[in-house]
Amino acid sequence: MCAPKPTSRFIFSTLILLLLLGSFITITSSESSKANDDVDDMEGIEELMALDEEDELQEQPPPEGVHHDKPSEAEVLSKAQRIVLELNTDSTKRVIDENEYVLVLGYAPWCARSAELMPRFAEAANSLKDLGSSLLMAKLDAERYPKAATVLGIKGFPTLLLFVNGTSQPYSGGFSSEEIVIWTRKKTGVPVVRISTVAEAIEFIKQHLMFAVGLFQKFEGPDYDEFVEAATSDNEIQFVETSSTEVANVLSPDIKPTDRFVGLVKSEPEKYTTFEDTFKKEKILQFLDHNKFPLVTVLTELNSARVYSSPNKLQVYVFAEADDFKELLEHFQDVARKFRTEIMFVFVDIREDNLAKPFLTLFGLEESDKTLVTAFNYKRGSKYLLQSDLTPKNIEEFCLGLVQSTFSPYYKSQPIPENKDASIQIIVGKTFDDLVLRSPKNILLEVHTPWCMTCETTSKQIEKLAKHFKGLESLVFARIDASANEHPELQVDDYPTLLFYPAGNKSKPIKFSTKSSLKDLAVLINNHIKGSQDHTTKDEL
Ligand SMILES: *[C@@H]1O[C@H](CO)[C@@H](O)[C@H](O)[C@H]1NC(C)=O
Numbered sequence: 001m002c003a004p005k006p007t008s009r010f011i012f013s014t015l016i017l018l019l020l021l022g023s024f025i026t027i028t029s030s031e032s033s034k035a036n037d038d039v040d041d042m043e044g045i046e047e048l049m050a051l052d053e054e055d056e057l058q059e060q061p062p063p064e065g066v067h068h069d070k071p072s073e074a075e076v077l078s079k080a081q082r083i084v085l086e087l088n089t090d091s092t093k094r095v096i097d098e099n100e101y102v103l104v105l106g107y108a109p110w111c112a113r114s115a116e117l118m119p120r121f122a123e124a125a126n127s128l129k130d131l132g133s134s135l136l137m138a139k140l141d142a143e144r145y146p147k148a149a150t151v152l153g154i155k156g157f158p159t160l161l162l163f164v165n166g167t168s169q170p171y172s173g174g175f176s177s178e179e180i181v182i183w184t185r186k187k188t189g190v191p192v193v194r195i196s197t198v199a200e201a202i203e204f205i206k207q208h209l210m211f212a213v214g215l216f217q218k219f220e221g222p223d224y225d226e227f228v229e230a231a232t233s234d235n236e237i238q239f240v241e242t243s244s245t246e247v248a249n250v251l252s253p254d255i256k257p258t259d260r261f262v263g264l265v266k267s268e269p270e271k272y273t274t275f276e277d278t279f280k281k282e283k284i285l286q287f288l289d290h291n292k293f294p295l296v297t298v299l300t301e302l303n304s305a306r307v308y309s310s311p312n313k314l315q316v317y318v319f320a321e322a323d324d325f326k327e328l329l330e331h332f333q334d335v336a337r338k339f340r341t342e343i344m345f346v347f348v349d350i351r352e353d354n355l356a357k358p359f360l361t362l363f364g365l366e367e368s369d370k371t372l373v374t375a376f377n378y379k380r381g382s383k384y385l386l387q388s389d390l391t392p393k394n395i396e397e398f399c400l401g402l403v404q405s406t407f408s409p410y411y412k413s414q415p416i417p418e419n420k421d422a423s424i425q426i427i428v429g430k431t432f433d434d435l436v437l438r439s440p441k442n443i444l445l446e447v448h449t450p451w452c453m454t455c456e457t458t459s460k461q462i463e464k465l466a467k468h469f470k471g472l473e474s475l476v477f478a479r480i481d482a483s484a485n486e487h488p489e490l491q492v493d494d495y496p497t498l499l500f501y502p503a504g505n506k507s508k509p510i511k512f513s514t515k516s517s518l519k520d521l522a523v524l525i526n527n528h529i530k531g532s533q534d535h536t537t538k539d540e541l
């Protein structure tokens with residue numbers, strides 16, 4: 001969608017991460033309302049990310065063998081202008097009502113993302129026409145014709161909607177012209193492309209980097225029906241079918257003699273994967289979901305949304321410079337082969353700040369330029385860091401530990417500070433156990449972050465209180481920067497927070513309101529110290 005104010009990609013990635021890892025990341029209260037607004041806008045984000053992907057696609061030369069005699073952009077556009085119907089207030093309803101399939105692009109002329117999508121939409125219109133599709137492709141200037149836009153349900157730009165006999169469904173495919181073609185054909189009655197000759201197969205391979213192939217003796221029966229249903233509900237992979245073993249072997253070599261076969265073909269190592277489960281739609285879709293990524297996926301803005309939404313929620317991320325990673329790639333592919341069904345392996349170029357920083361910040365390692373191996377378990381909301389040398393053996397043990405849940409999650413910590421003679425003890429992740437939970441004293445802990453607006457006021461109050469209670473041996477004032485330090489027992493999502501840990505009962509800290517006056521706080525502290533003393537005394541009796 002076209003956002004009136006520009007929003008950086010960094011915020012998108014960070015936001016997605018926050019959502020995924022929400023259960024253990026804490027954000028400031030002033031920011032959380034913003035995050036909530038953004039959550040409402042989540043649909044928009046997915047689309048935007050998909051569009052961002054296309055910026056990249058645009059920059060990359062087309063893969064070899066694709067579009068050998070591609071017409072010039074101008075030719076495509078002028079041809080497309082004749083194919084893509086321009087809707088207006090009068091024609092919209094009629095066009096939607098009178099055609100079985102209409103794919104509508106709602107755009108705004110000023111929106112750059114609309115402008116980017118337009119030529120691809122046009123190119124897709126051409127391809128679909130050449131393929132004999134009965135689909136009508138139309139566009140609507142939603143700003144000029146707001147009423148028509150409302151009738152269609154167009155709320156942002158660009159919006160793609162497919163109308164089938166007047167009923168709309170949102171577009172859920174990719175945003176290159178090829179992806180528009182694949183998705184649209186799937187949803188308009190051609191979920192599978194049939195290939196009958198070796199020549200057609202050779203031509204098809206040239207044009208597709210990834211596809212699912214089905215070999216069936218006859219195009220009928222329950223197994224075949226499930227295959228077609230999978231093809232229809234999948235949103236991005238082109239399906240092909242053939243009844244000829246010879247053709248099937250061109251598409252996916254070395255198929256064992258069989259009466260039916262389904263496989264996935266990709267353009268990277270592990271090029272051919274065979275489906276070995278029962279022929280059920282869900283199983284086929286699951287198989288594709290688990291296998292469509294390479295052994296090690298290179299994270300880009302193009303695929304980040306897909307990587308995060310992969311069904312594989314245990315993901316190992318390697319952060320390195322691209323050249324360094326080249327040397328490590330084979331190791332990782334070997335490990336990835338072993339853990340292929342349990343772990344997704346992702347490489348992130350550490351120099352790509354937009355991609356790498358949001359992750360590295362989670363480890364407090366945003367300034368690092370060394371190769372790092374980390375992992376996320378999105379189901380549990382925990383993160384892991386491999387801290388031993390990056391030998392193949394250590395990496396494999398790390399993965400095994402992740403799979404068996406024996407590897408401990410990572411908690412951020414600053415280095416242990418010098419606290420001697422300080423009136424307020426600085427606590428870090430590493431000292432939280434010793435100085436708070438295992439301390440025999442009452443602790444008043446101020447949890448703050450550098451960016452929180454009202455933290456300073458509270459800090460000043462705590463300093464005054466520390467002065468006031470100076471000399472009271474049983475009470476310690478402490479402070480922790482929650483942006484740089486974490487501990488599983490410290491669950492705070494609002495800053496500043498004041499927590500009182502009574503001596504002898506550290507498992508349930510008592511929250512003091514930061515809005516209390518200095519005097520009220522002093523009274524509270526006194527009462528609780530007394531309470532804990534009474535308690536301790538009672539225990540001792
Ligand atoms: C659309 O409506 C026509 C006429 O009623 C019908 O023949 C056709 O099957 C419908 N198409 C779909 C995809 O439902």
Ligand SMILES: *[C@@H]1O[C@H](CO)[C@@H](O)[C@H](O)[C@H]1NC(C)=O
Pocket residue numbers: 504505508510535
């Ligand atoms: C610990 O503190 C909690 C909350 O104040 C209280 O309910 C509980 O009884 C205390 N337990 C002990 C052993 O003092």
